[in-house]
Amino acid sequence: MSLEFLNAFKFQKKNTFVHNLDPRAKLMFSIVYSISALMFTEIIPLFIIFLSLIPMILLGKMIKEWMRSIRGLSFLVLMIIVLNTFFISLGYAMAMIIRISIMITAFSIFFLTVHPNDLALSLISMKVPYPYAFSFSLAFRFVPTIANEAQNIMDAQQSRGYEMKTSGLINQIKNLFPLLVPLIICSIKRAFNVAEALESRAFGSVNERTYYYTIKYTFKDWLFTFYLICFFILTIYVRIQFGLMPEWLAWLAWEMVV
């Protein structure tokens, strides 16, 4: 088992339209798409929403990274298929897979294209107090580090006979201890080290701080925001107008898949 897929959510510096968008616009994009995905349970509208994400991936030149994030969650996809097919229907399972793919893609685009510093700046511009904004961006920055650490812990335990697969729920929970205890302890130790390093660099000594870099909402950001608003209004309209989607819509999509 590899946790390398978490690196697919790590910021990568590129000079593209998506990378150059304001982080606030991209945050709005992720939220709008996630809410839109949550509004539907039918395949066709979800599939259309999913298709509308493709230009963003292409414009951001991140096909490889996006594929990796989707592939990394293949286990979750498999679980959705099995559970939903077993308890509801295969058509519903397909819809749920598209829904989760939309949400993962939307946030993957956000994390891949927003630098942690820009994330903090965008939160500050939304009047979030600096210590909280900084903590949030720091947590976001540490995701790949923690993934690496978890991988190292897994390697170290496997080297002394730790078996990943055990039978029975209780045994499976027990089996997590050799991974979780070192991970939590190492994370707490790192948090203390980071806190000390920050304090030694006078973090929080001045209430009103200035910023070397600032972010600005430009014309293209407004244009993108306008698109998001139109898109959101359209999805709400479709949802209200059709109420419950006609059965044939879901089934038609299922026939197409088959």
Place this chain on the structure above:
Amino acid sequence: MPQDYPLILVNDVDYKYLNGTVALKKINLKIYKGELIGIMGKNGAGKTTLIRTFNGLIRPTNGNIYINGENIKSKTTGTLSRKVGIIFQNPEHQVFSNTVEEEIKYSLKSLNLSKQENQIKTNDILKKFNLDKYRERSPLNLSGGETKKLAVASIFCRDPDILVFDEPTLGQDAKEISFFIELIKSEMKIGKTIIIITHNIEFAMEYISRTILMADGKIIADGPTKKVITNEFLVKKSALILPQISQFNIALNDIGIPCPHNIYSKNEMTEFLAGYIKNKSKIVSGEGN
């Protein structure tokens, strides 16, 4: 003496990480039973990636690895960890039990020993590593050196044929390093094969007989340590520094003292300098007469 067929045979091994980084490129390597091998090279050279392939933690993208003549492709890490024990850099990645004793017992769990055998083995290993007095203590309350010892002990108790250490001297004081050296010596005596990843050039020069030098995912040199790590070109390519004895040798030659290049140890250097001074003083006293 090493046997005829290799204990570890690495055949044309490549490894590519998911992010596209090619960490190993066409690695070919033979390691024989009873050898003490050092793997050196700059950070990112592929040293740790290479050792992670030995017990199946990662599987080569291309090529094969044979342990004791068997291809490890279809073997699980659990099975391979009985033959290859890897001691990683950070001991804190291992410890999680309530007591030191339980930590050792956890390592023995997968060996399916009887309760009595398990207890005997635990007692033996705790004694061997001087951890007996900490038996009931939480591993989280041990010092850095003791935690490292515990991590090593938890691999040693499984009695693997091949022991792989990733940076064993890192952050260790002189006493801890000498304990580790004695441990290696005693394991060598009973025929264990030992592989050590290290950046400590003085340590390698003194204790390791064969060194593999890696750079950019390739093996750039493989041979007697003294020859490999005193080669200025190779050392520069691996972002290492020459051993002090070699630096001193170069300095002596720079000031006109003709020091031979095959001097690798403190004793050899002392011998050479004593002879040189003796000759010089003879010449000077001869001139005086």
